[in-house]
Amino acid sequence: MAITRNVKCPNCGVFNKNRDYCKNCNTLISFEKKQEQKVTAYKEEEFKKAKHEIENPNLAERLKKHPLWLYRVVGWVLYSAYLLVSAIGALIAWFIAMVAAG
Ligand SMILES: [Zn+2]
Structure with missing residues (x-):
């Protein structure tokens, strides 16, 4: 069962129902997606760091x-x-x- 969420776009102020991206300006408004992206970015950063360490010991x-x-x-x-x-x-x-x- 999906919960109806009315999320206000932080970029343009338009309200979006059950959307990950703003229907008006395409800004990412989903909290979960944002967290996901943060984790992915963090992992990539750690990977880059590790790679850097290996390449530059x-x-x-x-x-x-x-x-x-x-x-x-x-x-x-x-x-x-x-x-x-x-x-x-x-x-x-x-x-x-x-x-x-x-
Ligand atoms: Zn927007």
Whole structure:
């Protein structure tokens, strides 16, 4: 059983009966739909953030720009460690390639 709802459009003031969108200006007026969209937007935002974290795992880069010098020092230490690990990784990869090539 559907409940009749008379919702006033916040955009143009027209009353809409049982509509998700305003019949006059097409503004979304359904509370449930709005909540739904909010949740979807939130999820997308979280997903984007997670994706960003995966694509940019370099915390050091962010720390290096931190206003507190202590954080910047930590950032540079992390950055150095990251470079070192990358260099060692590249070296190992190169070594394996050389060995494999005979
Ligand atoms: Zn409207």
